[in-house]
Amino acid sequence: xxxxxxxxxxxxxxxxxxxxxxxxxxxxxxxxxxxxxxxxxxxxxxxxxxxxxxxxxxxxxxxxxxxxxxxxxxxxxxxxxxxxxxxxxxxxxxxxxxxxx
Amino acid sequence: xxxxxxxxxxxxxxxxxxxxxxxxxxxxxxxxxxxxxxxxxxxxxxxxxxxxxxxxxxxxxxxxxxxxxxxxxxxxxxxxxxxxxxxxxxxxxxxxxxxxxxxxxxxxxxxxxxxxxxxxxxxxxxxxxxxxxxxxxxxxxxxxxxxxxxxxxxxxxxxxxxxxxx
Numbered sequence: 001x002x003x004x005x006x007x008x009x010x011x012x013x014x015x016x017x018x019x020x021x022x023x024x025x026x027x028x029x030x031x032x033x034x035x036x037x038x039x040x041x042x043x044x045x046x047x048x049x050x051x052x053x054x055x056x057x058x059x060x061x062x063x064x065x066x067x068x069x070x071x072x073x074x075x076x077x078x079x080x081x082x083x084x085x086x087x088x089x090x091x092x093x094x095x096x097x098x099x100x101x
Numbered sequence: 102x103x104x105x106x107x108x109x110x111x112x113x114x115x116x117x118x119x120x121x122x123x124x125x126x127x128x129x130x131x132x133x134x135x136x137x138x139x140x141x142x143x144x145x146x147x148x149x150x151x152x153x154x155x156x157x158x159x160x161x162x163x164x165x166x167x168x169x170x171x172x173x174x175x176x177x178x179x180x181x182x183x184x185x186x187x188x189x190x191x192x193x194x195x196x197x198x199x200x201x202x203x204x205x206x207x208x209x210x211x212x213x214x215x216x217x218x219x220x221x222x223x224x225x226x227x228x229x230x231x232x233x234x235x236x237x238x239x240x241x242x243x244x245x246x247x248x249x250x251x252x253x254x255x256x257x258x259x260x261x262x263x264x265x266x267x
Binding site: 002003005006007008009010011013014015016017018019020021022024025026027028030031033034035037038041044045048049051052057058060061063064065067068069070071072073074075076078079080081082083085091094 | 104105108112115116119120122123128131132135138139142145146148149150151153154157158161162165166169170173174176177187188189192193196197199200201203204207208211212228231232235236239240243244247250251253254255257258261262
C-alpha cells in the first residue's frame with residue numbers, strides 16, 4: 001500500500017504557500033518569477049495526486065498543458081524583465097509601481 | 102514502508118529547497134534550489150505512477166526553463182537589486198503569518214475534502230499510451246491551441262527583445 005494521496009495534496013499546499021510568501025516578500029522580479037513557478041508546480045502535484053486517486057488520466061493531461069503555459073509565460077516574462085532592465089538599469093519591483101514613465 | 106521513506110525524503114527535499122529559494126538572497130542560489138525542488142517533484146510524480154510527466158518535468162522544467170532563468174540572471178547582473186533598506190518592510194513582515202494562515206486554510210480544505218473514502222478507485226490504466234490517446238482524442242483542441250500559444254509567445258518575445266527604434 002502506497003502513501004495516501006492526501007499527503008501529496010498537503011505537500012502541494014505547503015509548496016504553494018511558500019511560493020505565495022516568496023512572491024510577497026522578495027523584491028527581485030526574477031525570484032518572484034521563480035516563486036510563481038513553485039506555485040504552478042504545487043498545483044501540478046495536486047492535479048497528479050487527484051488523478052491518481054480517481055484512477056483518471058485527465059489530471060496528467062492538464063499538467064501537460066500547464067507546463068506548456070508555464071514555458072510560454074516564463075519566456076515572455078523574462079523578455080519583459082530584460083526590456084525593463086534595459087531602460088531602468090535597476091531591478092526592483094518597488095520601482096515598477098507605475099505602468100508608464 | 103520504503104514508499105513512506107521515499108515520500109518523506111522527497112517531501113523534505115522539496116520543502117527545504119522551496120524555502121531556500123525564498124530565503125536566499127542570491128538569485129543564482131535560488132535558481133539552483135528551484136532545480137532541486139523540480140527534481141524532487143519529478144520523483145513524486147514517479148511515485149504517483151506518472152512516468153511521462155516525471156520525464157517531461159526534468160526535461161522541460163529543470164532543463165529548458167531553468168536554463169532560461171539562469172541566462173536571464175546572468176544577463177541582469179545579480180546580487181545588486183535587494184540591497185539597501187526595504188521601503189515596505191512592515192507590509193513584508195506581515196507575509197509569513199498570513200502565509201501560515203493560508204497554509205492552515207488549505208490544509209483544512211484538504212482534510213475536509215479528501216478525508217472521505219472515494220470508494221473503490223478503479224485501477225489506473227497503462228499510462229503513456231492511454232495518456233497519448235487521451236491527448237489526441239478528448240483534449241485534441243486544447244493540444245492544438247498549445248502550439249498556437251507557444252508560437253504567439255515566441256513572436257512576442259522576439260518583439261520585446263528587439264532594440265528600441267530598430
